[in-house]
Amino acid sequence: xxxxxxxxxxxxxxxxxxxxxxxxxxxxxxxxxxxxxxxxxxxxxxxxxxxxxxxxxxxxxxxxxxxxxxxxxxxxxxxxxxxxxxxxxx
Numbered sequence: 001x002x003x004x005x006x007x008x009x010x011x012x013x014x015x016x017x018x019x020x021x022x023x024x025x026x027x028x029x030x031x032x033x034x035x036x037x038x039x040x041x042x043x044x045x046x047x048x049x050x051x052x053x054x055x056x057x058x059x060x061x062x063x064x065x066x067x068x069x070x071x072x073x074x075x076x077x078x079x080x081x082x083x084x085x086x087x088x089x090x
Contacts, residue, residue, distance in 0.1 A: 008033045011041075058084060 004027045011018060011031055018029060022043060029041040042050075062084060066074075075083075 002027050003030060004028065005030045005032060007031070008038065058087065 004021075006014075006018060006029050008031060011029070018041075021027070022029060022041065026043060026046070028043075028046070030037060031039040031041060062080065
């Protein structure tokens, strides 16, 4: 995938044009400040897809861990959801 790097200053002055380019080409914008990466601007649908993939991978990992754990170490659904939420926040 091609890379598009812009500075914070360029982002400020050309926001409208850069957003139009992002929508048209779908290439994320890597934003730098003082030569260091600071942010990535991506299309919303791509961001949502990444979040969904992350959640799916976390679920797969949790299932794998649950299958490897002895039965006496089982947990309720509520406990699982709390632990998963803590991992996402952490």
